[in-house]
Amino acid sequence: MTGPRTSFRLGYVPGVTPAKWARVWQDRSPGIPLELIQVTAADAVGLVRARELDAALLRLPIDRTGLHAIPLYVETTVVVVPKDHVVTAVEEVSTEDLADELMLHPLDDVLDWKGPPGRLIDDRPATTGAAVELVAAGTGLLVVPQSLARLHHRRDLTYRPLVDAPESGVALCWPEDGTTELTEQFIGIVRGRTVNSSRGPEPAQPSTQPPTQPPTRKSTPKTAQKSGRPRPARSPERRGGQRRRPRR
The missing domain is CATH 3.40.190.10 (Periplasmic binding protein-like II)
Incomplete structure (x- = not known):
């Protein structure tokens, strides 16, 4: 019985540069090597289907039968x-x-x-x-x-x-039934997730903190009114013109 995989095999077609994602992988999982394997555009899908690659960065369109594909960006x-x-x-x-x-x-x-x-x-x-x-x-x-x-x-x-030509989209592709923990980890990296959000169901840090501003809007006006000086009641004589001169 074989143990868990100790590396992640990532294929990439010419022109695609996975270096920035490889650096993030190295920082987060220094004990699990990321094997970068350059493949031709014609061979990339077949190698993923044959499980010779865990995933591949390739160009769309492809035949997606039996495959997952996450579009990442579109090239000029x-x-x-x-x-x-x-x-x-x-x-x-x-x-x-x-x-x-x-x-x-x-x-x-x-x-x-x-x-x-x-x-x-x-x-x-x-x-x-x-x-x-x-x-x-x-x-x-x-x-x-x-x-x-x-x-x-x-x-x-x-x-x-060339402004009106077809564009080439780059995607991350892997087998539909081959979504391993390492695959999920790399998906999180290419999608720009943080360390916490890319490593499973652990909640993100902000959700564990109490609200910074409790909902006290209704009680605030009453508190302010009690703390201030009371307003004098207006007498009937002062209503409607308080400085009227008496008749002679």
Whole structure:
């Protein structure tokens, strides 16, 4: 009979950076290693289903059958171009601006296109990295999530936001029947929970403290009235004009 797991295996696809969450994990659970395993976008879901990963940070959309997925953030989509390209004269572009451009469409493209923009080159590169090299060679332009443009950065290339292109959402994914205590712990980290709120049913600290301002609104006016000087009653003569002169 095997004992409890002593590590948590987290896969992540290229461009996704789990370092900030790994640092929080290390601070909270220094005795349980977090194994960071880079996987391809095509393999990520299969590795989670096969339980070779406890969870994975991957890009949507995916086939969610038998899986949980928590969307974390959405990336900006950009077009990668040579630094001397006319596109660099503007802050952002649209797919219409690329209508006459030769465009590369790699086989590992992660964007959910109805139809990529521009004039597609028939010979599709195997990977995004290979497509970036072809952009640098002047073969065509490339549309990718911004994190992949940064991952494959070159000094002779730059990028601009593509405002009307599909966006890539990053999610945390794990098996539906594989929600362990360690999985819950990592879910709490990526959702920004505090130490208390991410470690089970223990109530948060503020709920155990007495209220700072007791509900004494009804008794306060009476107390204030008793502590002040009593108001003199107005005599009938003084009502309606207290300084009337007598008739002569």
